[in-house]
Amino acid sequence: MSHAAAPAAAPAAASAEAPAAASADERLRRWRLVLGGAAAEGTGRALSGTDAAMDAALAALYDSRESRDGRDGGGERRGGLGGSAPSVARWLGDIRSYFPSSVVQVMQRDAIDRLGLAALLLEPEMLEAVEPDVHLVGTLLSLNKALPETTRETARAVVRKVVADLEARLATRTRATVTGALDRTARISRPRHRDIDWDRTLRANLKHYLPEHRTIVPERLIGHGRASRAVRKEVVLCIDQSGSMAASVVYASVFGAVLASLQAVATRLVVFDTAVVDLTDALDDPVDVLFGTRLGGGTDINRALAYCQSRITRPADTVVVLISDLYEGGIRDEMLKRVAAMKASGVQFVALLALSDEGAPAYDRDHAAALAALGAPAFACTPDLFPEVMAAALEKRPLPIPDTA
Numbered sequence: 001m002s003h004a005a006a007p008a009a010a011p012a013a014a015s016a017e018a019p020a021a022a023s024a025d026e027r028l029r030r031w032r033l034v035l036g037g038a039a040a041e042g043t044g045r046a047l048s049g050t051d052a053a054m055d056a057a058l059a060a061l062y063d064s065r066e067s068r069d070g071r072d073g074g075g076e077r078r079g080g081l082g083g084s085a086p087s088v089a090r091w092l093g094d095i096r097s098y099f100p101s102s103v104v105q106v107m108q109r110d111a112i113d114r115l116g117l118a119a120l121l122l123e124p125e126m127l128e129a130v131e132p133d134v135h136l137v138g139t140l141l142s143l144n145k146a147l148p149e150t151t152r153e154t155a156r157a158v159v160r161k162v163v164a165d166l167e168a169r170l171a172t173r174t175r176a177t178v179t180g181a182l183d184r185t186a187r188i189s190r191p192r193h194r195d196i197d198w199d200r201t202l203r204a205n206l207k208h209y210l211p212e213h214r215t216i217v218p219e220r221l222i223g224h225g226r227a228s229r230a231v232r233k234e235v236v237l238c239i240d241q242s243g244s245m246a247a248s249v250v251y252a253s254v255f256g257a258v259l260a261s262l263q264a265v266a267t268r269l270v271v272f273d274t275a276v277v278d279l280t281d282a283l284d285d286p287v288d289v290l291f292g293t294r295l296g297g298g299t300d301i302n303r304a305l306a307y308c309q310s311r312i313t314r315p316a317d318t319v320v321v322l323i324s325d326l327y328e329g330g331i332r333d334e335m336l337k338r339v340a341a342m343k344a345s346g347v348q349f350v351a352l353l354a355l356s357d358e359g360a361p362a363y364d365r366d367h368a369a370a371l372a373a374l375g376a377p378a379f380a381c382t383p384d385l386f387p388e389v390m391a392a393a394l395e396k397r398p399l400p401i402p403d404t405a
Helices: 002-035 049-062 065-069 085-098 101-115 117-122 124-129 134-142 149-185 198-204 243-260 286-291 301-310 332-344 365-373 386-395
Strands: 233-240 265-272 276-278 318-323 348-355 378-381
Touching (some): 049 101, 085 101, 085 124, 233 243, 243 286, 243 348, 265 301, 276 301, 301 332
Parallel strands (some): 233 265, 233 318, 348 378
16 A cells, blocks of 8 residues: 555655745746846846846846946846937836836836936937826926927826826815715705705614604704805915925825815915915816926925915815925924914814825924924825815814824
8 A cells, every 4th residue: 555655646746846946946036136146146047038138127227337347147137228318218118018017117216316317308209108107297397497399298298197197096086075075064954855964864863763663753954055156165285396295296286176176165276485386277277287386496384374374365264285394494483373373263274294105204393293283283195095184174173194194
């Protein structure tokens, strides 16, 4: 029996060893692509075909000249984009072939930061080759004044594609969430039948349930106002356009356009550095808003808030959203006094350190603590959370501050 069983066990063992060997080989392959094949990388794994092409694309971006010069053996990864528009365009096409869109966007961003390729984006053929994303839009906006006429329309097309994608992702939920908040703030105690909020009415009258009739006899009706044609709330988006806030400017412009489409909300959009620019008249097209900004420069939050404060006509019905890393170049004490005065008048004041997917940014912690002491906590906000933040501010309830704030 034992001798008969032994031969049968051998193929099973061999088949178990095969996946293990394949798994080990795949691990070596991945480490080889990560480490780049320098003399000390230690995998001893040779690359060919698509893997070799992927390796070359990675090398062009991430290998320093010293590491490339120190490689030994044939077939090792070589790199460098050389600042040549044709070679960069070819490289952009390669990475889109080998890597998923999310990785391509990261590599493009790194190429702009590490290799100084921003200037090449001034050429139309380069813009047509890149993968559009929020960070690329930020780079284009920082180059706005330098864009030649031959590139400007291509740049606008890139920005418009990103804006359209963001609106498709964010607009419907933002409108629904904000509209719901506006309806709840307009609840009435003696509603007409069509204005009854049945969900809240039933929950408020559960104690009046009659089991013999299997029904609830409501003693109190809770209603919400119908969507009014009149403006009920005012929202002021005050956006820091210093270079570090590029992604926040893009998202805020999209949200500004969405809020401006709601009849019951009067939306104002103000951008600032050391000067203040009111872009409210351009809110029907967020692309025009974005090309009206000027990324970079200093920061004067106090001056921007002074302008916003001067435009507030109904403080109790106004939400001011300051989007800034709070590195103030103006008068700090005046800025804080202005925030305190707005809050005392009834304004709901929201301070966002960033409006982006990037997580907690660098920011002035002293100013953030001072705002928190005034009852205006400062926190970073993702685009997906922003509708809930706005709804809470409109309803004058506690803000949904992330745990990572």
